[in-house]
Amino acid sequence: MNTHVPVLVPSDRKLLRKNGAVGVLERLCELIEPTDTQKDTAKDRYEAVGRWLADAPQYLFSAARISPQGSFALGTAIKPLRGLEYDVDLLCRFTAFASRLGPAQLKQTLGNRVWDNEAYRPILHEMPRCWRLNFAGEFHLDITPSIPNPNCRNGGELVPDKKLRTWKATNPSGYLALFEKRAALLPRMRMQKAMESLAAMDSRAIVDPFPDHTGFKGILRRIVQLLKRHRDIYFENADESLRPISVILTTLAARAYEFCIGHFVFDSEFDVLLEVVRAMPYFIENCTVNSIPQWRIDNETTEGENFAEKWNVHSERAASFFEWHRHVLTDVEQLADLEGSDRITKSLSQAFGSQPITQVIAAMAEEVNAGRKDQTVAVMPLVGVVTGRSVPQRATSVRSNTFFGRK
Structure with missing residues (x-):
């Protein structure tokens, strides 16, 4: 040869x-990056949380919608160092009706509903502007409440600031759409x-x-x-x-x-x-x-x-x-x-x-x-x-x- x-x-x-x-x-x-199994598990977890929130007896949750944001949604998640869990960010979008509660009360209302689930209660932790479900050895889900931003023409959101005194502008869905548009360029x-x-x-x-x-x-x-x-x-x-x-x-x-x-x-x-x-x-x-x-x-x-x-x-x-x-x-x-x-x-x-x-x-x-x-x-x-x-x-x-x- x-x-x-x-x-x-x-x-x-x-x-x-x-x-x-x-x-x-x-x-x-x-x-x-996360394995397909880890991605599927994260998806199952946040869909279960979404169903629990949607089934709440309060009118406030009847039109709420939970969706992923951050690196999992973008497809850019990577394994953390030193054995830490993946961070999965979720947004619980309420309607404009919820804005009358203010950021602190709306966040507490969200936390109370998650707390009502006996399976979530032991792993629920309060963070400065969100609630965290810590699935040890897997990942943690950070759930942040939001309301529509009436001043954003792109369908943006308002989330609580760190001190829960006012709202901060954001737009995870718009950010995701723009990122995907750019990622499609060859x-x-x-x-x-x-x-x-x-x-x-x-x-x-x-x-x-x-x-x-x-x-x-x-x-x-x-x-x-x-x-x-x-x-x-x-x-x-x-x-x-x-x-x-x-x-x-x-x-x-x-x-x-x-x-x-x-x-x-x-x-x-x-x-x-x-x-x-x-x-x-x-x-x-x-x-x-x-x-x-x-x-x-x-x-x-x-x-x-x-x-x-x-x-x-x-x-x-x-x-x-x-x-x-x-x-x-x-x-x-x-x-x-x-x-x-x-x-x-x-x-x-x-x-x-x-x-x-x-x-x-x-x-x-x-x-x-x-x-x-x-x-x-x-x-x-x-x-x-x-x-x-x-x-x-x-x-x-x-x-x-x-x-x-x-x-």
Whole structure:
């Protein structure tokens, strides 16, 4: 059998390293996100809570509606570090009739109804602006009451502020719709032509075509998951208040993604990731009032919700974000230049955690070894696998991954 392996020029090698990095990062995301079973369990839990609220004898609950918000709704949830439970955020939407109660009384009314359920009572905990059901070892459900915001043209909501004295504007359903619209955008790629030229270097080689459709996740959701994971590792031993909150990472990534997709053409999905990370700070508004910096990262779907409002009270949180952003950008940039499995594994482990990266690399190495035994593997730069044409019918090619979803 001809075992000739194509000689790759430097630019080709770098492209394959980028695609290999995408394969590792995609599998990392699969490993750290909730399993289908966990998602189904969370869904069952919140639907049960919703039925309990809807069946309340009080008129107030007759038209109430409970719905998920946050990372579970967006599809960007990741496994928390140190064995903590997943955080599932729910909104209990009351009608405008409930606004006469005020935020404190409406929150208490919601809590009283949950308390009436004997199964929920032992696991119910009061939080500053919501009620938490703590399903130990699984996740906790945070249930926040809301009323319609008459001043929001996009169907926004009002939720209690932390001190329960007034209402704060928000719009989770509008935010979700905008995020999904952006996540559906597809980058313009030069990659197909480049990969065809690589395949032409050896007539036996097959390179899986770049997909022209989104999979179950897509690039934007994977980018958000990677950012959140990197943040969690970076701040693992730091003051928790210094960690940039998830909605800031999600908002900046989504806005940067939309901008980059509209303005650039890319060689690979890795370059999409890199440009999005680079562009994130450009969507933070900053001005100076009485020599004091003021920061804004607005919820574009409603008026009056500034995700960076705490930066204006705690300046160290803004400084912490920019410090973290410099590190995540550096970590992503260097991935395309690293060669050697030891260096690559070390870099990925430092950025995203050693345990899952080790698990991913081991699984991929096992697949490659199996492919070699079946005579299906021709080239393996990093983890970019090119399979041979002349293989036994029984052989199974090594699976490949992209941020569009596994092919």
